Amino acid sequence: MLALDNKILMAIDKPARYIGNEINSVYKDKNKVDIRFAFAFPDVYEIGMSHLGLQILYDMLNKYDDVWCERVFSPWTDLDEIMRKNKIPLFALESQEPVKNMDFLGITIQYEMCYTNILQILDLSNIPLHSCDRTWDDPIVVGGGPCTYNPEPIADFFDFFYIGEGETKYRAILDLYKECKSKNMSRRDFLIEVSKLGGMYVPSLYDVTYNDDGTIKAYTPNAEGVPYVVKKEIVTDMTNATYPTSPVVPFIKVTQDRVVLEIQRGCIRGCRFCQAGQLYRPVRERDVEWLKTQAIAMLKATGHEEISLSSLSSSDYSQLEELVNFLIDECNKRYVNISLPSLRIDNFSVDVMGKVQDVKKSSLTFAPEAGSQRLRNVINKGLTEEDILSGARLAFKNGWTRVKLYFMLGLPGETEEDIRGIGELSDKIAKEFFDSVPKEERKNGPVQIVTSTSFFVPKPFTAFQWAPQNTKQEFIDKAYITRSSILERINQKRIKYNWHEADVSVLEGILARGDRKLNVAIETAYKLGCMYDAWSDSYKDELWQEAFKQNNIDISFYTTRERDLDEIFPWDILSCGVSKEWLKSEWLKSKEGIVTHNCAATCNGCGAGIYNAGICVTHRK
Amino acid sequence: MKVRIKFSKHGPTKYIGHLDMMRYFQKCMRRAEIDIKYSGGYSPHQIMSFAHPLGVGMETDGDYFDIEMNSFSDKEDIMSRLNAVMATGVRILDISLLDDKAPNAMASVAAALYKVTFENGDSFLPDILARVEQFFGQDEILYTKETKKNTLEVDLKPHIYNYSFSDKEFECLVDASSAGNIKSTQILEALYAYCNVAFDKNDFLVNRVETFADAGNDELHNFVPLSNWGKIND
Known part of the structure; x- marks a missing residue:
């Protein structure tokens, strides 16, 4: 039986989002399991089903005989309206039963702009929005994913947050849950026990006090035995970690409609703006022989016609050449396409890309992030103009004509000259094409460059966590300067310029470094009608502004304010291994434009070595 | 192959x-x-x-x-x-x-056999059942087709090859060729309009029972299931 009747399913867009039943989805007898776990991705099905973490944890939890893990996604706005009107409770895809019947509701939080969708999921499930109002009649609501590295703006809505990689501690949590239930323990006592497992942050167990200026004075545990700092969980042995051989294959076309092979986790590069680069330290590789076997098994179990490598920087994987050559051979036999994102452009990658893509249709991607070498040093982006131009030259000579360039505007210490550098660099790449490819060899047409800028949002656990963010007006002015710097170039007709919306970036900045005082504003925004904020068509900036106003929130406190070096941050209650002292030194070095080498070149003593894993072990002499 | x-x-x-x-x-x-x-x-x-x-x-x-x-x-x-x-x-x-x-x-593809029942297991109203014969006995069975641009009146009758009605079920063998394809729910909609009863196609569950090729000709059809059409005998 489906939770929605035929009339509803026929009235909404893409009803197959809500029926479950996909290949490799897991069905169990609910009477033969002890724990029902709803795993929610607070966005639409096509986005959520493209998320690797969901596939990993769904597979892992369902390998436990006593657990049935099911999936939950945000109903799209058309169905949302119908469910509210007809009082239909939100359901899990597999059993089609209300989420409220589950023991756990795990919500993965991948980006700040999904916060109102978290409230949508709780609300439609008839689960009280606030942790403090829940009873044992409600599921335990746990959050995970990168945004939990500053969970304070949404702390009131969760019973606890799992900090770090989900593979390590769920078994212990589930066992503890069974034990506590059998002993009739209170919810609070269960959460106190959870906090002692390590990696678990239970917001209700900490009282926060503030200074007169609104900054944090202290975090104080309000129960015995609760840790003072919650240390992230990581998988230390990637090769023997759980990984789905048979991921769920959606019926409808989703964003990531392919086999995803995670070759490594973490990144050796220390780009100072990049949060993922710090959160997932240290870099840990998977064994190449294991990856080969896994790739074939996953292609067989899914029937996908494409395979993609996943990592923060594939070129840094030590066995890349061996893996890619193997995949080219095997995939050619099977008529399977290979997609290779995040490759540095060099002899090897140009050769490989020529084999796996149609040169005429594919494009080269560079992410210089900043327009000048000076600013690239500030952000520690180890990519020089010469790297870019020589890579482009190589690709142009091999027939490529399309280039995508990604930059950020609003980086700390950015000057007008740095911004104008974006137009200058785009122009130099166009010039490189005309210089290196003689007219008679331009069979694929002239060069086409797409230059895109996003607005910089400082994130927790990065060197730039102290940095002021630009105002909306500054962002818009900078996009204007970028555009005119392109338009005044000789090759401007070969360059197309795209920029992001500024108001969303400001909101992302508020939420990213926010504190507990924002919970009420997020709730107000939701009640005013905000939802699907990550979708530009549904983003309503005026409602967000209204929500901040109603709750006397000063936006500049969170965005444009430069933090004092000794300020206590909302996320200082957590640790990702990388120490605050080291980040501080990186912040100071950035101001001097001093670069820091990557982990493969030398150990910089960031602090992630405490995990005794990955490169911290292999590169230890 | x-x-x-x-x-x-x-x-x-x-x-x-x-x-x-x-x-x-x-x-x-x-x-x-x-x-x-x-x-x-x-x-x-x-x-x-x-x-x-x-x-x-x-x-x-x-x-x-x-x-x-x-x-x-x-x-x-x-x-x-x-x-x-x-x-x-x-x-x-x-x-x-x-x-x-x-x-x-x-x-x-020349024809298809459809079986239409109620989603919720209901039966047809007596008013409808009473007028079925009269409806199909008309010289023309007119149906107003709404397209994006305009409305178009078509005669369904030449495209209906066979039908049967019971309390809970409507079966019809209809034209499914690229030139003359019609839907079973179009017939029902025309019947409901004929009887002045409100119609919602989402009340019904439609099953395509079989798809046929035509081994005969326009004068004398000889519908054979597609699985037997062009088959090498095994």
Whole structure:
């Protein structure tokens, strides 16, 4: 039986989002399991089903005989309206039963702009929005994913947050849950026990006090035995970690409609703006022989016609050449396409890309992030103009004509000259094409460059966590300067310029470094009608502004304010291994434009070595 | 080698649209390691073509698609391999090896048999049942088709080859050719309008029971299931 009747399913867009039943989805007898776990991705099905973490944890939890893990996604706005009107409770895809019947509701939080969708999921499930109002009649609501590295703006809505990689501690949590239930323990006592497992942050167990200026004075545990700092969980042995051989294959076309092979986790590069680069330290590789076997098994179990490598920087994987050559051979036999994102452009990658893509249709991607070498040093982006131009030259000579360039505007210490550098660099790449490819060899047409800028949002656990963010007006002015710097170039007709919306970036900045005082504003925004904020068509900036106003929130406190070096941050209650002292030194070095080498070149003593894993072990002499 | 595959689709999978079903079957071919032929060119694709798209919300016991294979082991083997990788609700019912010169499935479609019941198990109103004969006995059965641009009045009668009615079920054999395709719910809608009863097509569950080719001619039809059309006798 489906939770929605035929009339509803026929009235909404893409009803197959809500029926479950996909290949490799897991069905169990609910009477033969002890724990029902709803795993929610607070966005639409096509986005959520493209998320690797969901596939990993769904597979892992369902390998436990006593657990049935099911999936939950945000109903799209058309169905949302119908469910509210007809009082239909939100359901899990597999059993089609209300989420409220589950023991756990795990919500993965991948980006700040999904916060109102978290409230949508709780609300439609008839689960009280606030942790403090829940009873044992409600599921335990746990959050995970990168945004939990500053969970304070949404702390009131969760019973606890799992900090770090989900593979390590769920078994212990589930066992503890069974034990506590059998002993009739209170919810609070269960959460106190959870906090002692390590990696678990239970917001209700900490009282926060503030200074007169609104900054944090202290975090104080309000129960015995609760840790003072919650240390992230990581998988230390990637090769023997759980990984789905048979991921769920959606019926409808989703964003990531392919086999995803995670070759490594973490990144050796220390780009100072990049949060993922710090959160997932240290870099840990998977064994190449294991990856080969896994790739074939996953292609067989899914029937996908494409395979993609996943990592923060594939070129840094030590066995890349061996893996890619193997995949080219095997995939050619099977008529399977290979997609290779995040490759540095060099002899090897140009050769490989020529084999796996149609040169005429594919494009080269560079992410210089900043327009000048000076600013690239500030952000520690180890990519020089010469790297870019020589890579482009190589690709142009091999027939490529399309280039995508990604930059950020609003980086700390950015000057007008740095911004104008974006137009200058785009122009130099166009010039490189005309210089290196003689007219008679331009069979694929002239060069086409797409230059895109996003607005910089400082994130927790990065060197730039102290940095002021630009105002909306500054962002818009900078996009204007970028555009005119392109338009005044000789090759401007070969360059197309795209920029992001500024108001969303400001909101992302508020939420990213926010504190507990924002919970009420997020709730107000939701009640005013905000939802699907990550979708530009549904983003309503005026409602967000209204929500901040109603709750006397000063936006500049969170965005444009430069933090004092000794300020206590909302996320200082957590640790990702990388120490605050080291980040501080990186912040100071950035101001001097001093670069820091990557982990493969030398150990910089960031602090992630405490995990005794990955490169911290292999590169230890 | 040309091979025709007959399948059924029931339950929740009826909400999967035609294009997604095509993608679904392509993945099935890979999972079952069927020796299907690929097109040439830079991005090769499986040679697969469907007889008649099935609308979202409809079930079938008689839909078809054709594939080309490099080698054909035996029917039972291919069927069991495919059925081992099907989603719940989708079954492979029959496989037939076609003559190389057999026309493709889509071009062969001439008629389809539909069975229409109520989603909730209801029966037809006595008022409707009382007027069925009168309705089908009309010289013309007019139906107003709403297209994006305008409304178009069509006569369904020449496209209805056979029908039967019971309390709970309406069956009809209708034109499904590319030129004259009509839907079973169009007939019902016209009947309801004739009886002045409000109609909602989502009250009904439509099952395509079989798809046919025409071995006869326009004067004298001889409808044969697509699985028997152009088949090499085994």
